[in-house]
Amino acid sequence: MTIQKQRVVDLVEVTEHGVVQVREAVRITEDGTVIAQSFERHVVLPGDDYSQENERVKAICAAVHTAEVVAAYEAAKAAQGV
Numbered sequence: 001m002t003i004q005k006q007r008v009v010d011l012v013e014v015t016e017h018g019v020v021q022v023r024e025a026v027r028i029t030e031d032g033t034v035i036a037q038s039f040e041r042h043v044v045l046p047g048d049d050y051s052q053e054n055e056r057v058k059a060i061c062a063a064v065h066t067a068e069v070v071a072a073y074e075a076a077k078a079a080q081g082v
Contacts, residue, residue: 018069046073
């Protein structure tokens with residue numbers, strides 16, 4: 001009987017404003033069968049440092065967070081007074 005805990009990025013979504021939403025599944029397996037699972041979520045905003053993210057998330061952020069997207073996001077935040 002082998003019990004393991006795994007963290008897997010199982011869902012990555014990009015909103016219209018370039019916000020990258022990341023869902024990680026935390027799975028407990030026994031002999032390869034999932035016996036428990038929970039989810040944790042976080043976002044990567046345009047302009048955020050994503051260097052510590054999963055390789056797949058890094059690739060998506062690099063493609064999505066262009067200079068134009070970051071500038072538009074910052075302008076929208078400034079317009080809202082955030």
